[in-house]
Amino acid sequence: MTEDIDGGIDEGTGVRLRPLREGDAPRLLEMLHDPDQQRWGSPAFVPLPADVAELAERIAASSRAWADRQPGTLAITDADDVFLGDISWRWSASERMAVADLGYVVHPDARGRGVGRRAIVLLTRWLMDPDGRGLARVQLDHSTENEASCRVALAAGFEREGVRRGFLPLRGPDGVVRRHDVCLHGTVVQPTG
Numbered sequence: 001m002t003e004d005i006d007g008g009i010d011e012g013t014g015v016r017l018r019p020l021r022e023g024d025a026p027r028l029l030e031m032l033h034d035p036d037q038q039r040w041g042s043p044a045f046v047p048l049p050a051d052v053a054e055l056a057e058r059i060a061a062s063s064r065a066w067a068d069r070q071p072g073t074l075a076i077t078d079a080d081d082v083f084l085g086d087i088s089w090r091w092s093a094s095e096r097m098a099v100a101d102l103g104y105v106v107h108p109d110a111r112g113r114g115v116g117r118r119a120i121v122l123l124t125r126w127l128m129d130p131d132g133r134g135l136a137r138v139q140l141d142h143s144t145e146n147e148a149s150c151r152v153a154l155a156a157g158f159e160r161e162g163v164r165r166g167f168l169p170l171r172g173p174d175g176v177v178r179r180h181d182v183c184l185h186g187t188v189v190q191p192t193g
Helices: 022-032 035-040 052-068 115-128 147-155
Strands: 002-004 008-010 016-019 072-077 083-091 099-106 137-143 159-171 177-187
Touching: 008 072, 008 115, 016 052, 016 115, 022 035, 022 052, 022 083, 022 099, 035 159, 052 072, 072 115, 083 115, 099 115, 115 137, 115 147, 137 147, 137 159, 147 159, 147 177
Parallel strands: 099 137
Antiparallel strands: 002 008, 008 016, 016 072, 072 083, 083 099, 137 177, 159 177
């Protein structure tokens, strides 16, 4: 695994992780407004940005977090630096627990190509690497109705651990918000890839 303070993380898997950049904004905005992302990924209380200008702080925060090796969002790119999605991590409870929660989104035109799985594996390896963050556990969850996300988590080496009932408020295609049960996945060892 190679890492540099400006560039991000690369392992030769066909995806790289790096801080968000201004040039990612148009594809990031498209991705956030995708109906499937709104249905499965964005909690109903998170406002959607109206235009690329509203993404400026999110992009700046990504660079700051990466420079400080703190929780944040990274762009998922291909070898040509094309934005394919994003992946984020945060402390599950406190930093002392050494447990991170992951979230990821793949741009609609990059879905079905293993992008999410490879990004999860890459970030998890970095988070659990003693030279990265040295975390003890990484976990993610998704609506139990989002079968594609379940397949991605399992393919990334995350075990299914249980269901949290009524956990996540999501906006349906009709705009109505309802609470979804979520499936929890976790890993305490390096996932295979």
